[in-house]
Amino acid sequence: MALSDVSVPERLWYYMGMVYSGNGVWVWCYSENGELYYSSSPYEKELDMFFTAGGCRAYAMETGKTLNGPFMMSSSVGMVWLGEFAAIGDERRLILIGPVFFGTASSRSVENALTNMNLSVEIKRLCMKILRDVPVVGGDIFWSLGRMLHYMITLEDARNIEIPCQYLETGNSSGKHEKDAGGVSYERMREQEELILQCVRDGNRNYSQAFATIGKAGSDRFHSGDEHRDAVNKMIIFTSQCARAAIEGGVTPKIALELEEKYIRAAEEPKTLPELMQLNKQMLDDFIARVNESREICGVSPVIRECCIYIREHVTDELTLAGIAKQMGYAEYYLARKFAREMGEKMLDYIKDQRIEYARIWLATTNKTVQDICDSLHFGSRSYFSRMFKEKLGMSPAAYREKIQKYSGKGE
Numbered sequence: 001m002a003l004s005d006v007s008v009p010e011r012l013w014y015y016m017g018m019v020y021s022g023n024g025v026w027v028w029c030y031s032e033n034g035e036l037y038y039s040s041s042p043y044e045k046e047l048d049m050f051f052t053a054g055g056c057r058a059y060a061m062e063t064g065k066t067l068n069g070p071f072m073m074s075s076s077v078g079m080v081w082l083g084e085f086a087a088i089g090d091e092r093r094l095i096l097i098g099p100v101f102f103g104t105a106s107s108r109s110v111e112n113a114l115t116n117m118n119l120s121v122e123i124k125r126l127c128m129k130i131l132r133d134v135p136v137v138g139g140d141i142f143w144s145l146g147r148m149l150h151y152m153i154t155l156e157d158a159r160n161i162e163i164p165c166q167y168l169e170t171g172n173s174s175g176k177h178e179k180d181a182g183g184v185s186y187e188r189m190r191e192q193e194e195l196i197l198q199c200v201r202d203g204n205r206n207y208s209q210a211f212a213t214i215g216k217a218g219s220d221r222f223h224s225g226d227e228h229r230d231a232v233n234k235m236i237i238f239t240s241q242c243a244r245a246a247i248e249g250g251v252t253p254k255i256a257l258e259l260e261e262k263y264i265r266a267a268e269e270p271k272t273l274p275e276l277m278q279l280n281k282q283m284l285d286d287f288i289a290r291v292n293e294s295r296e297i298c299g300v301s302p303v304i305r306e307c308c309i310y311i312r313e314h315v316t317d318e319l320t321l322a323g324i325a326k327q328m329g330y331a332e333y334y335l336a337r338k339f340a341r342e343m344g345e346k347m348l349d350y351i352k353d354q355r356i357e358y359a360r361i362w363l364a365t366t367n368k369t370v371q372d373i374c375d376s377l378h379f380g381s382r383s384y385f386s387r388m389f390k391e392k393l394g395m396s397p398a399a400y401r402e403k404i405q406k407y408s409g410k411g412e
Contacts, residue, residue: 004155008088011152012095016040017365019097019145024135024312028096032085034061037093038404040364042357042392043130047099050127056081059166060094070146072165078102078202079134082146082163086153095153097145100137102204129344132300132308139204193238200245200284203291228273235267235280246287250294259286303328304342307335308350315354316376321347355379356392363401370397 016027026041028048034057036048051057054075060083063071070084079099085092137145147158198204243260247253263283270276300308307328311319324347325332339347355377362373371382379385389397 008086008153012086013365015149015152017361019148020361020365023137023141023145025097025100025137025142025145028094028098030057030060030094030096032061032064032092032094034058034094038364040361042353042360043133044393046127046130047134050075050079050099051081051096054079060096063166064092064094067164069161070150070163072142072146072163074165074198075099078198079131080142082142082149084146084149084153095149097142097149100135100142102137102139102142102199102202125344132343193241196284197241197245200242200287200291201249203249203288228276231273231276232267235276235283236264238280239263239267239283242284242287246291249291251287251290252294255290256287259283259290300342301338303330303335304339307339307347308343311347311351312354315351315358316378318378319351352388353392356389359385359389359397360393360400363397364404370401373397 012027012029019025019027020040026039026047028039028041028051029037031037036044039048041047056073056075059073060071060081064085068085070082072080072082074080078101080102081096081098083094083096086095143163146163147161150156150158150161239260243256246256246259263279263286266279267276270279307324310324310327321336322332325335328335330338336347339350343350345353359373359377362368362376363370368376370385374382374385377385379388386396389395389400393400395403
């Protein structure tokens with residue numbers, strides 16, 4: 001059967017399974033007014049809160065009024081989302097993928113963002129646990145998933161489609177950009193700069209598209225009459241901004257300020273604009289490298305990260321503390337205590353959470369019976385599986401599948 005013979009809800013149903021099984025990325029469906037219909041994420045309420053608090057929901061609803069195609073947005077926490085509106089029957093729905101990080105988010109930068117939200121200690125700890133499970137995906141891969149989404153909705157060739165990106169720090173969704181007399185969009189330039197600064201905070205080298213944009217127009221914000229001098233001034237200011245972003249990403253103030261001084265001095269040396277642009281890129285790479293170095297110190301330890309990856313990759317296997325400890329090369333008691341201390345939960349609880357997540361995906365994207373899912377994920381008995389699922393999601397596995405089918409069109 002050709003894809004053209006399959007309805008949009010069914011194509012999106014298959015897409016939801018593909019992007020999760022291939023990249024661990026979750027799919028969400030909202031009404032045109034922003035009401036959440038369903039998602040494939042096990043952290044539906046919490047991540048929907050981030051989507052709203054970061055200004056992304058308001059921006060997406062506003063953007064959907066004028067834009068026909070995919071668009072990307074990033075919140076101040078550094079989570080990136082990508083969405084597109086689809087016509088399903090008489091209704092327009094926002095189909096969303098994410099959130100993802102373009103680079104492994106530093107615990108310190110995320111904690112800073114959560115602190116600014118004035119959350120309780122308990123909620124903050126829960127949010128940190130959730131954010132550790134947000135997938136890390138390269139920008140190129142995420143854009144490809146966005147193009148796949150556009151194809152599933154429209155069946156149009158999406159290989160060369162442009163996907164606009166908005167950095168949302170305050171939640172302003174007006175989409176308006178003030179321009180000077182020469183037509184330069186200062187607000188747009190600021191957005192591009194913020195995207196790059198977020199890359200610095202996250203230790204993410206995927207800043208080239210935004211860098212090219214501000215590189216072409218950036219010096220236009222200064223009007224001394226000397227193009228080269230204007231560009232030097234801009235780099236000096238931007239270097240200071242990158243130093244602050246690197247500190248927010250976990251670099252010590254001493255190292256960040258030393259780099260800042262180094263590149264401010266160096267900015268006076270290039271004789272041509274291309275040489276200055278190359279120095280600017282070198283400066284960014286240097287700050288980003290230091291953020292990545294600092295992350296190895298302040299983030300979750302490598303062995304616990306490897307432990308989490310192993311659990312997710314072997315979630316359908318018989319997982320035991322002893323078996324995992326042997327795989328990691330650590331004593332069982334030591335690894336269990338280290339895991340609980342760094343992750344804020346026992347390893348067996350983490351395994352259970354991961355299995356509930358897989359169960360949720362299978363219920364949404366396959367025809368596996370509840371019993372088959374229970375057996376595949378080693379819950380022991382169907383009653384125990386149903387009780388754990390309901391404890392996590394507030395409804396039984398059967399009720400969850402019914403809810404998903406209702407809004408996806410599979411139950412019609």
